[in-house]
Amino acid sequence: MKGHIRERSPGRWAIILDSPDQETGKRRRKWHSFAGTKREAQKECARLITEMQGGDYVEPGKETLAKFLERWLDHMRSQVSPRSHERYTELARKNIAPLLGNVALTKLRPEQISAAYSKALVSGRRDGSGGLSPRTVHHMHRILRQALSQAVKWRILGRNPADAVGGPKVEKTKMRALDAHETAQLLAHFRPTRMFTPVLLGALCGLRRGEVTALRWRAVDFAAGQLAIVESTEQTHRGTRAKETKSGRSRRVALPSIVVDELRRQRVRQAEELLKLGVRLSDDDHVFAQADGMPVQPNSLTHEFTRILAQSSTLPRIRFHDLRHSHATQLLSSGIHPKIAQERLGHSSIGITLDLYSHVMPGMQEDAAAKVDAAMRAAIDRVAG
Template sequence: MKGHIRERTTGSWAIILDRRDDETGKRKRKWHSFKGTKREAQKECARLITSMQGGDYVEPAKETLAQFLDRWLEHIRSQVSPRSHERYTEIARKNLVPLLGGAVLTKLRPEQISAAYGKALVSGRRDGTGGLAPRTVHHMHRILRQALGQAVKWSILARNPADAVDPPKVERQKMRALDATESAILFAHFRPTRVFVPVVLGVLCGLRRGEVTALKWRLVDWTTGHLEIVESTEQTRKGTRSKETKSGRARRVALPSFALEELRTHRVRQAEELLKLGVRATTDDYVYAQADGAPVQPNSLTHEFTRILARSTGLPRIRFHDLRHSHATQMLAGGVHPKIAQERLGHSSIAITLDLYSHVLPGMQEDAAAKVDAALRAAIGKAAG
């Protein structure tokens, strides 16, 4: 196997690969066009020779975007979580491929991508009932841009055509937070159900859904009244798996006395329930579990919460994740320092906390201004006297 390059015009090269036909022994030549520097052309020639020798050679001029996305999805499998890989695969094969999959990878143009996004917004739903949401098309763009960026790293493309395309504007999703009165009504509504403790952990501790389903009794410190949040659970098509928290770090959350009391009551009730089944409770049991102690899938918690909430008449229709927003909003509105809120919520930086809950801060600023003003006037009055 041999190969060499030949300059056509400035910055444009022909890569010629020589190989022998295994059956006839005759020499065959493969020509590739390449744009870039001489050094880059030499590196691409070496890459193509290695690819041929390894048996995974695909002529760039013939490889479609659909074929490349399959290769890319396999490449990133070990770099993302199983749930993220499932999501990437779904968007790539069900949204991108029907619109752009037949395009030859090396000939894909920004205007083609832009037109595909426009079509997706108007008629992109697979059931034929209309267009996709701007947020979904934005996810499509993010995945396509990442995939084509890899094609550039592999020297298949000289530049990323998705870089020249602007995705549709996505309005920030409005969060719905409960105030203290609504939280009290929520507790009363859920108290007779198995979802009561997850609701308490969401409203009073700000736990995420996966953190609730991963919490075990050994992580509850009864002496100090703290929770150790060390992992989360993630649901995939292959089942539920444990993973690290979203920020990648464990955190310690102080329990309000109300939450601590409810957890003690729940612990006793759960132990009695297990004892009736002939099972002895241990510290390795899940705090929120099925009647036999088995763990609950995150999606099941969401479905049960939504089902029970629908039976109420005086509560807004919120998501389980909005309980976390309620905790954050009530903390900040009550004057808790944003740094403390960040630590309780498990955000990787205080900037995330401030950005998400900036709508709460104006009231805090007014309160701070009033306190500074009062302190200054008192000092002035004292000095004058």
């Protein structure tokens, strides 16, 4: 197997590869176009020969990255949730394709991808108002890398060019956790509103937004003082759909007595509202619902929480999800074992809990060291005595 280069015009080269046909034994010639210096063309020729000898060679095709992404999106429709597929589609069509879509898939190079990311950070907004955030470009990189990995599996590419590119550094979003006093103030502010129950469930039970909007009365066990978290809701362009929890597993959450009391009051209020409409409340109804009993969309919950919170001049401006962080922080700060916190929050592993809330651990480490020290000193004194 051999190859050579031929100059077509200044800076333009033809790379000619000769290899025997496996069936007939006759010589087959493959042509590649290359732009660059003579030395670069020679390196590319050597690289292609190595690929052919190693069995990694892929015939050059004319399919562009944009067309391939559409095929990949069709493939991914059955692999991810509808909301995730919508996000993949948005990133692929609106962010990646305008920058790299016209490049032939088999000719896509790491330096082109890197340059596209740099451009996106500076002027990637579609309205021309500036660049995209590092987090958005990081998501672009993750999607492109996943798509090109599939191209390798389909043997369209010999290797994934995105593997040689790093996404931009993304700073972690700082979580704002309320302490017990701030939580009490927040509950007092929301008590006169319909949003009181979601805020209660988020701040005192650590429920996610989708878990709150999916919760039905049949999941509330007043006798045992527990909630059964078995599903969540997801909002897409086509509407709201029920889905499994984020971890893929159901869980039971023990309720503080204050939450049990407030849920009893909520059930009575909701039953009275529906009775005025001639409807009887059932265990299939949602705990947090509109006045006519219809479920609330997750995005509507977020918007209403933000609107009502803005009416306070003293409470910090937090996200609804920060109520969950507040609950976790208060649990760990109170000395609750991280494993219990993990089960209560519904994390798939204790590693996630420890990673998210490591900032709470230093005080717990000091407390543990002090307890070990006290126990050992007492034991040493007994032995010495």
